[in-house]
Amino acid sequence: xxxxxxxxxxxxxxxxxxxxxxxxxxxxxxxxxxxxxxxxxxxxxxxxxxxxxxxxxxxxxxxxxxxxxxxxxxxxxxxxxxxxxxxxxxxxxxxxxxxxxxxxxxxxxxxxxxxxxxxxxxxxxxxxxxxxxxxxxxxxxxxxxxxxxxxxxxxxxxxxxxxxxxxxxxxxxxxxxxxxxxxxxxxxxxxxxxxxxxxxxxxxxxxxxxxxxxxxxxxxxxxxxxxxxxxxxxxxxxxxxxxxxxxxxxxxxxxxxxxxxxxxxxxxxxxxxxxxxxxxxxxxxxxxxxxxxxxxxxxxxxxxxxxxxxxxxxxxxxxxxxxxxxxxxxxxxxxxxxxxxxxxxxxxxxxxxxxxxxxxxxxxxxxxxxxxxxxxxxxxxxxxxxxxxxxxxxxxxxxxxx
Amino acid sequence: xxxxxxxxxxxxxxxxxxxxxxxxxxxxxxxxxxxxxxxxxxxxxxxxxxxxxxxxxxxxxxxxxxxxxxxxxxx
Numbered sequence: 001x002x003x004x005x006x007x008x009x010x011x012x013x014x015x016x017x018x019x020x021x022x023x024x025x026x027x028x029x030x031x032x033x034x035x036x037x038x039x040x041x042x043x044x045x046x047x048x049x050x051x052x053x054x055x056x057x058x059x060x061x062x063x064x065x066x067x068x069x070x071x072x073x074x075x076x077x078x079x080x081x082x083x084x085x086x087x088x089x090x091x092x093x094x095x096x097x098x099x100x101x102x103x104x105x106x107x108x109x110x111x112x113x114x115x116x117x118x119x120x121x122x123x124x125x126x127x128x129x130x131x132x133x134x135x136x137x138x139x140x141x142x143x144x145x146x147x148x149x150x151x152x153x154x155x156x157x158x159x160x161x162x163x164x165x166x167x168x169x170x171x172x173x174x175x176x177x178x179x180x181x182x183x184x185x186x187x188x189x190x191x192x193x194x195x196x197x198x199x200x201x202x203x204x205x206x207x208x209x210x211x212x213x214x215x216x217x218x219x220x221x222x223x224x225x226x227x228x229x230x231x232x233x234x235x236x237x238x239x240x241x242x243x244x245x246x247x248x249x250x251x252x253x254x255x256x257x258x259x260x261x262x263x264x265x266x267x268x269x270x271x272x273x274x275x276x277x278x279x280x281x282x283x284x285x286x287x288x289x290x291x292x293x294x295x296x297x298x299x300x301x302x303x304x305x306x307x308x309x310x311x312x313x314x315x316x317x318x319x320x321x322x323x324x325x326x327x328x329x330x331x332x333x334x335x336x337x338x339x340x341x342x343x344x345x346x347x348x349x350x351x352x353x354x355x356x357x358x359x360x361x362x363x364x365x366x367x368x369x370x371x372x373x374x375x376x377x378x379x380x381x382x383x384x385x386x387x388x389x390x391x392x393x394x395x396x397x398x399x400x401x402x
Numbered sequence: 403x404x405x406x407x408x409x410x411x412x413x414x415x416x417x418x419x420x421x422x423x424x425x426x427x428x429x430x431x432x433x434x435x436x437x438x439x440x441x442x443x444x445x446x447x448x449x450x451x452x453x454x455x456x457x458x459x460x461x462x463x464x465x466x467x468x469x470x471x472x473x474x475x476x477x
Contacts, residue, residue, distance in 0.1 A: 012447065100469040102441055104413045165421075173414070173422040179405035179437055185468020235444050240416060247417055248424060248452050303415045315443055317415050389424045389456055 009095055015253060018234025019260025022227060026137050027267035029223045033077055033216055036141065036280055037227060038133035039085070040124045040306050040331060041067050042078040047332025049073070062339035063125075077220035082310075084224015087202050089232040089311035091225075094195025097188050102317045106171045112164075113319045116302025117309075117326020118333070123156070123294025125334040126343070128282045130295065130306045131238035136257065138282070139373075140264040142356035142365045145284035147372075149292040156296020157242035164300055165247075232311040239299040239308055249387030251380040258377045265369050269362060285351020287343065302326065403461070403474065406434040412441045412470060419445040420452050423475070427458055430477035435461065438473040446471050 026037040048058050048069055058064050073079035093099050104110070124130035127149050129138060135153070138146025163169060202225060209218030230236065234256070241257050244250035272279055299305040302323045304312055309320040309327070337343050356365035387393055409426055411419045419440045427436060440449060450460055450473060459476040466472075 012443075098443065098469055100441060102413055102415070104415070106414075109415075164417075170418070170421065173418075173426070174410040175426060176408040176410065177406070178408065180408040180410060180439060182439060182467055182470060182472070185470070187468075235447060237416065237444060240444070240448070243417060244420075244448070248420060248456070250420075250448060250452055250455075252448075252451065303417070312415065317442070319415060384455075389452070390428065 009092070012235060013230075013233040015234045015236060015256035016259050018230045018236055019256040020263045022136075022230045022234075022236070023140070023260040023262075023264030024267050025223060025226055025230070027140060027264050027271055029219070030137070030141075030268060030280075031271040031275060031277070032219055034277065034280075035077060036133050036137040037081060037223070038078065038129060038137065039082055039310070040121065040130040040327070041133070042073065042076070042082050043121065043306065043328050044125050044331035044335055045069055045076075045078075046073060047328045048335060050328070051332060058335070061335055062344060063335040075217070077216050080217050080220035081224040081227070084221045084226075085228035085231070085307075085310050086314060087198070088225035088228025088230075090228075090314040091195050091199045091202070092229055092232045093311070093314050093316075094191045094198060096195075097191040098315060099191055100316045102315065102319075104319050105174065108169070108171060109319050110322055112169065113302050114322035114326045116298045116300070117323035118298070118330035119326075120295050120298025120302055120305060120323075121327035121330025121332075122334045123291045123296075123298055123330075124306060124327075125291070125331045126347075127152075127288045127291025127295060131299075132307060134282070134288070134292075135238070136261060137264070139261045139369065140268040141279040141281065142265075142269075142369065143279065143281045143284075144354040144356065145282045145288045148284055148288045149295075152289045152292025153296040153299075154242050156293040156298075157239070157300050158246050158296075159293070160297045160300025161243055161246040163297070228311065228314075231307060232314070237308045238305050239303070242296060243300050245380070245383055245387065248389040249384055251384035254380040255377055255384075258373050258380065262370055262373045265366060265373075269366050272357075273362060279355055279357060281353040281355040283348060283351040284354050285348050287347040287351065290347065298330070404435065405437045405474070406430065408437040408439070410439050411445070412439055414440075415442050416444045416448065420448055423449055423453060423473075424456060427453070427456075427475065427477045432477055434477045436475045436477060438475065439470055440473070441470045449473060 030036050048064050051058055127134050134146050134149040206218050206221050209221060237253055241253040306327050309323045313320040411422055419442055423438050453475050461474045461476050464471050464473050
């Protein structure tokens with residue numbers, strides 16, 4: 001028992017395992033609720049509620065009609081996915097005695113985080129999803145928009161890496177001549193205790209949802225917590241899956257996410273066919289492309305996307321608080337701009353919902369998806385073996401100067 | 403073990419611990435020793451992976467000190 005606890009609770013998990021499990025769980029979640037694992041739609045609604053508190057009437061805004069504003073964040077399944085992810089991540093952080101206020105020494109990080117959060121929030125909602133609905137849970141729905149989003153996010157993160165590599169953005173570390181003797185840390189018992197209590201309280205809450213007949217809220221609260229546990233234990237970072245390729249050729253996260261999507265695609269297809277369900281297809285339009293580029297740029301500026309920032313915040317990385325606020329502000333801004341500016345008319349209306357199952361049939365769709373994911377995996381592997389920090393693919397660089 | 407430089411990246415989130423570490427190692431003489439102190443949980447994994455991939459050596463197992471982690475890397 002103790003060994004199991006040590007292995008699964010007090011150790012980080014392989015990102016491959018975490019993503020494969022997330023792939024299976026998100027497919028099952030779709031089978032139960034007919035919605036996908038997503039977070040930014042709810043962030044946009046939060047932005048809408050904030051605007052309502054300030055007296056704005058958002059009831060006739062096209063974007064809120066599109067995503068639905070019924071209820072509030074504790075009566076919606078999408079809301080409980082978000083709270084569940086926070087709760088699951090926090091419990092794991094506390095059980096590991098790993099909460100610490102991690103405060104950036106360089107003040108510029110605050111402004112960078114907020115700006116990045118806005119750009120990422122705006123871009124994600126322009127494309128109708130973030131790295132989840134327009135990517136990790138979009139590809140397994142065979143929705144073409146998620147492939148466009150993925151490609152354009154790659155472009156955006158490349159631009160982002162150019163930006164954060166500039167010396168005025170990057171800043172300077174604290175470099176000391178000679179060793180540093182950090183104070184010995186005392187071993188703490190309080191955080192694991194709080195973590196256990198939080199887990200218990202949350203479990204009771206889930207039971208209450210089921211007992212009181214709010215079955216779907218219970219399902220969302222449970223799956224949200226499981227997703228939170230997975231992304232925290234696997235240290236899953238969608239931002240790094242793209243960004244680190246451009247920086248130092250690291251592809252661990254890239255490959256893990258590709259594996260997760262492949263698993264999720266197979267399980268999702270089985271669920272779609274077995275239950276006679278329709279996959280969730282979103283509009284593929286110029287807005288998908290532009291949104292993806294902005295999202296990619298924004299997440300690199302912010303240091304994390306709408307998913308990654310959730311567990312980072314629970315770890316005490318306070319710089320992700322302005323990211324969170326920025327995400328909501330950016331999403332709210334997009335909701336306003338949607339039909340109050342040219343965005344819907346020029347960038348969205350021209351698009352259409354395209355699903356690979358309609359185009360190629362179920363067999364063709366899964367074959368095409370798995371082949372492309374496999375190709376991307378091979379490219380990521382090659383990239384990891386040959387791309388190096390500061391020199392890229394240049395010959396001889398791989399051997400290093402030593 | 404004589405440490406030539408120490409890099410304190412506590413409070414910095416990804417990807418800055420990796421960037422700063424690789425930047426610093428590049429400027430050092432081969433054989434010199436760098437100590438890196440980080441507290442971003444992701445860096446517990448990506449700093450050692452990237453350092454080794456770029457041809458440097460971890461001279462001892464990373465040390466956990468409470469919520470911080472300390473790496474010893476030879477340039």
